[in-house]
Amino acid sequence: MNAHTVSQEPEIALSGVEKIFGTDDKAVTAISNASLTLSKGEFVSLLGPSGCGKTTLLRIIAGLEYPTSGEVAVRGNSVWSGRKRSVEATRPVSMMFQEARLFPWFTVAENVALPLRISGVAKAERMERAKALCDMVGLAGFENNRPSELSGGMRQRASLARALVTDPQVLLLDEPFGALDAMTRDTLNMELMNVCARAKVTTILVTHSITEAAFLSDRVVVLAPRPARIIGIEELPFPRPRDLDLQRRSEFQDAVAHLRNALTGGMQ
Known part of the structure; x- marks a missing residue:
């Protein structure tokens, strides 16, 4: 575990998680016997081929999809009791999706502040918090713009700010920058890494990007094709803070090659 991790107590714990869609001869196993723990402040990537069940596993942790069997706990609280989700367990969790999902009739600040509005936070307080988050993710000066006036990268910045506005202890990210060009993606990955470190989330x-996983993560969990099975957990020993020059170093390229071998080995 890297030195920046501030606690060895499990922040997230999965034990024997399985997910089956359908029944009888139409049953499809999406996840098989997934067990994993994360410590507070840790950054872990789930790496696997498209359609292997990564997003389903993330949704189970988020409380959006119930597991067929197994246990999921966040900060010691069980997320699921059968098909019933625990509000207490998921309260510290925030999720960012592949699409920004911003409301076009709201300004950037209003979109960022929306979770606080739903929670009943007073307007002045929630807008102050939204402005601070816009500043943090590089959207200062764009708080009053509409989503249609933003680039794709800026919309994803707004989505990240919205995910952080409630001060979550756990942040779940479902390929948030996958649709962006390489340069914008690199820039936003740097922002993401810095924001997560400051927030201690x-x-x-x-x-499904090996380079992205290696660059951002403390550990990379390698998943086999469906059903998703954990076939390897690789530690990334690179100290933080990291910059893009790391990707040019031979030890980083060796780590990427090692992850690629683990991934392709599991696909055979």
Whole structure:
């Protein structure tokens, strides 16, 4: 575990998680016997081929999809009791999706502040918080713009700010920058890494990019094709803070090659 991790107490714990869609001869196993723990402040990526069940596993942790069997706990609280989700367990959790999902009739600040509005936070307080988050993710000066006036990268910045506005302890990211060009993606990955470090938030990123996983993560969990099975957990020993020059170093390229071998080995 890297030195920046501030606690060895499990922040997230999965034990024997399985997910089956359908019944009888139409049953499809999406996840098989997934067990994993994360410590507070850790950044872990779920790496696997498209359609392997990464997003389903993330949704189970988020309380959006119930597991067929197994246990999921966040900060010691069980997320699921059968098909019933615990509000207490999921309260510290925030999720960012592949699409920004911003409301076009709201300004950037209003979109960012929306979770606080739903929670009943007073307007002045929630807008102050939204402005601070806009500043943090590089959207200062764009608070009053509409989503249609933003680039794709800026919309994803707004989505990240909205995910952080409630001060979550756990941040779940479902390939949030996958549709962006390489340069914008690199820039936003740097922003993401810095924001997560400042917020001391425990983060799980779903990705199929080996380089992205190696660059951002403390550990990378390698998943086999469906059903998703954990076939390897690789530690990334690179100290933080990290910059893009790391990707040019031979030890980083060796780590990427090692992850690629683990991934392709599991696909055979």
